[in-house]
Amino acid sequence: MFRAVFRLSATGARSLARSRPCYSAPLASRCYSHGKVETDEEFDARWVTYFSKPDIDAWELRKGMNTLIGYDLVPEAKILDSALRACRRLNDLASAIRILEAVKDKAGPHKDIYPYLIQELKPTLSELGISTPEELGIDKL
């Protein structure tokens, strides 16, 4: 549900209204191309699985993040949680902080998304010892 809220395309209102009938019944005739449409939950699950790979390597982390940031959406907290844990497995704090910066940038003019995500990720951030860009002062010039 929240990912539908987070869709930031210019045709936002229109695609929001249109997307609901599609996602409740993936095989419904209302879909605009042949083939199944992936639901929000399936998308999230796929990405959580991608970052949860125990022996993920640095390239895969970078590739995954770059692809994810390329989408017209702000990733869910659980995907980011999985990505941050992947950074921990790779001993890469810089990437963890960068992920937080990137997500704030993705939210664009929607200023309430980033604080919400930080609030959701707070347990993970304290567990892994990741500081937010704001705590480090690198969000300012």
Added chain:
Amino acid sequence: MLATRALRLVGKRAISTSVCVRGGHGVAKVEDYTLPNLSPEQASLKEKEKGSWAALSDEEKIALYRISFKQSFAEMTQGSSEWKSVVGGMFFLIGFTGLVVLWQRKYVYGPVPHTFEAEYKEKELQRVLDMRMNPVEGFASKWDYENKQWKK
């Protein structure tokens, strides 16, 4: 035998492709995806990174960030004042063009046709009214023929 064949091909290629083999320049620059040469402090910091991140101070965290990333998002996305130069330059060039146009008016173009003279224009206007051009809603409709003046 394979090596000699490979060497022959390298020689035939353009310089740019043979240099690219070393990753020095091009689209996928090797500096963009590998760690730079680390100083001893940076190397020890990288070792410390393998332990608990909560044990790192803020300065250490920022130092680790800077090893991997040259600019933060804030630095990367900051605007510049370049637009002021661009707009200023635009106005300057438009002004210069105005001067060129004035100079042309004086030194390049010949006189306008005699049909622009005031006396000619008066005769033209008289003819237009005599011909009753556009008498319903247009030009001649604005002239009062009885009183020989423009309608009020």
